Amino acid sequence: MAAPLIVEQPAAELDTVTEVLTAVFAEVKAAVLAERPVVVLVEDGDLLGQGDVVDASVAAGLLGLVRAFALEGAKPGWRVNAVSHRGEDDAAASRDAAEWLAGSDLSGQLIRVGTAHLGKVWP
Amino acid sequence: MSALAIVTGAAGGLGRQIAARLGEAGHQLLLVDLDPRVAETARELESTGVSAGAVVADLTRDEGAAEVAAAVRDRGGSIAVLVNNAGITRDARVKNMEDADFAAVIAVNLVAAIRLTLELEPLFADGSAVVNMSSRASLGNFGQANYVTSKSGLVGFTRALALNWAPRVRVNAVAPSLVDTPMTQAMPPEVLEKLVSRIPAGRIGSPEDVAELVAFLASAEAGYITGQVVLACGGRSLAA
Numbered sequence: 001m002a003a004p005l006i007v008e009q010p011a012a013e014l015d016t017v018t019e020v021l022t023a024v025f026a027e028v029k030a031a032v033l034a035e036r037p038v039v040v041l042v043e044d045g046d047l048l049g050q051g052d053v054v055d056a057s058v059a060a061g062l063l064g065l066v067r068a069f070a071l072e073g074a075k076p077g078w079r080v081n082a083v084s085h086r087g088e089d090d091a092a093a094s095r096d097a098a099e100w101l102a103g104s105d106l107s108g109q110l111i112r113v114g115t116a117h118l119g120k121v122w123p
Numbered sequence: 124m125s126a127l128a129i130v131t132g133a134a135g136g137l138g139r140q141i142a143a144r145l146g147e148a149g150h151q152l153l154l155v156d157l158d159p160r161v162a163e164t165a166r167e168l169e170s171t172g173v174s175a176g177a178v179v180a181d182l183t184r185d186e187g188a189a190e191v192a193a194a195v196r197d198r199g200g201s202i203a204v205l206v207n208n209a210g211i212t213r214d215a216r217v218k219n220m221e222d223a224d225f226a227a228v229i230a231v232n233l234v235a236a237i238r239l240t241l242e243l244e245p246l247f248a249d250g251s252a253v254v255n256m257s258s259r260a261s262l263g264n265f266g267q268a269n270y271v272t273s274k275s276g277l278v279g280f281t282r283a284l285a286l287n288w289a290p291r292v293r294v295n296a297v298a299p300s301l302v303d304t305p306m307t308q309a310m311p312p313e314v315l316e317k318l319v320s321r322i323p324a325g326r327i328g329s330p331e332d333v334a335e336l337v338a339f340l341a342s343a344e345a346g347y348i349t350g351q352v353v354l355a356c357g358g359r360s361l362a363a
Contacts, residue, residue: 014241017234021272022226029217049282049350053241056283057233057276064275067263072217108263121350123278 004102005031009042012058021061028069028080037079039098040066044084044112047123059084063110063123070108081106084123085113126203126248127151127195128341131182131239134158136304137256138208139168140330144338145204146173153198155191156209157181182209182235188242201248204341207236207277208256212306214266225269232273237280244288252293252341255281259300259356274298278352285350293349295340300356302328324357 007027012020024040031038045051046059062082069080081101085094090113097111110123128150132138135158142152146168152175154165165177178194180187195202210232213224240253247253260267261274278296285294301307301318307327310318319327336355339345354360 014234014237017237017276018226018229021229021276022222025220025225025268025272026222029220033218046283047279049279049284049286051283053237053280053283053287056279057237058279060279060282061229061233061272061276064261064263064278065268065272067275068268068271069217071263072265072268121282 001103002034002036004037004039006098006102007038007040009040009046009059009062012054014054017054017058020058021065024062025065028065032069032073032078032080037102038069038081039101040080040082041094041098042082042084044086044114044117047084048117048120060123066110067108073107079105079107081108082110083113084110084117086116090114127153127198127201128204128206129153129155129191129195129202130206130208131155131236132209134161134164136306137302137330137333138206139164140334141206141208141337142175143168143171143173144331144334145206145341146171146175148338148342150204151198152176153178153191153194155180155182182239183230185238188239191239192242192246195243195246200246202243202246203248203251205240205243205247205253206256206337206341207240207253209235210256210273212267212270214270216266217268220268225272228269229273229276232270233276233280236277240284247292249291250343250346252295252345253284254337254340255294255296257281257296257298257352259298259354259360261298262360281352282350289349293345295345295348295350296352297333297336297340298352298354298356299328299333300354300359302330302333304330321362322357322359323362326357328355328357
């Protein structure tokens with residue numbers, strides 16, 4: 001199996017959102033065309049909007065990116081997934097989840113590590 | 124003076140319809156677009172008895188957002204409704220999508236909406252509403268990695284802004300699917316027919332369908348709704 005690409009949610013300011021998301025797009029595109037599995041790690045609190053508006057936009061945008069790649073990659077077999085977690089508290093579990101996803105045949109999945117999302121909206 | 128509603132991307136299509144509906148609801152309108160024809164749209168709406176002004180502005184630049192803020196101040200400085208509707212597409216399959224086309228869509232559909240909204244923050248009235256135009260495509264769509272990312276990003280923005288600005292301003296998003304606009308009318312008929320066949324409602328959405336939902340979310344009747352994304356897709360988001 002080709003080495004997976006693990007992408008962590010990058011920090012961004014309003015003026016760098018375009019650049020940051022475009023860089024992730026380019027990185028993920030290069031990976032899938034090289035048949036590498038991809039897992040994008042995002043902050044679960046940002047997915048729920050429980051923080052800064054720019055961070056939330058980036059996190060949700062990345063989840064959309066994952067879904068777009070997975071949908072388009074269904075036929076060629078691209079594997080692009082996401083893991084959301086809550087900072088360092090869930091770091092080990094999120095790494096495990098990312099490794100498992102990268103080694104699986106799944107695509108377009110979101111694994112939410114921890115329990116803080118329970119009772120909240122599904123992003 | 125009636126409460127001010129701002130609609131971006133209002134020169135034509137869906138934005139024009141949304142503006143017209145908000146005008147019917149009694150709002151004074153400020154139409155914003157990069158396209159200078161927005162002034163003509165404002166004049167047309169004024170001929171129906173609605174108070175409407177226009178600003179030609181590039182919202183991807185700080186100066187564009189500042190021009191809109193200045194126009195709001197000229198009209199009394201109190202916003203009741205902001206509809207972030209401006210958007211573009213640069214569709215391509217991933218392998219053919221250039222970074223520049225990805226970036227352009229993010230800059231217009233996502234970053235410009237955030238920039239304008241934050242620039243206008245001090246001008247929102249208590250009890251006002253923001254409606255962000257997302258898309259059913261935010262859940263994933265073929266050949267639109269840039270568009271999907273931008274519209275999904277708007278969902279994140281909606282949630283965070285709703286929490287940040289509560290209880291003073293409500294913030295929601297509308298996520299339409301296929302809507303009968305000049306963009307969809309330009310599609311090859313066989314492609315459009317195939318897409319419509321996947322919509323459980325059995326028809327393409329009309330601009331009026333979407334405008335009605337926007338007007339509701341902007342109204343006092345939706346006063347307990349914030350941070351939500353409402354899909355206006357005729358059931359497309361459920362169907363196989």
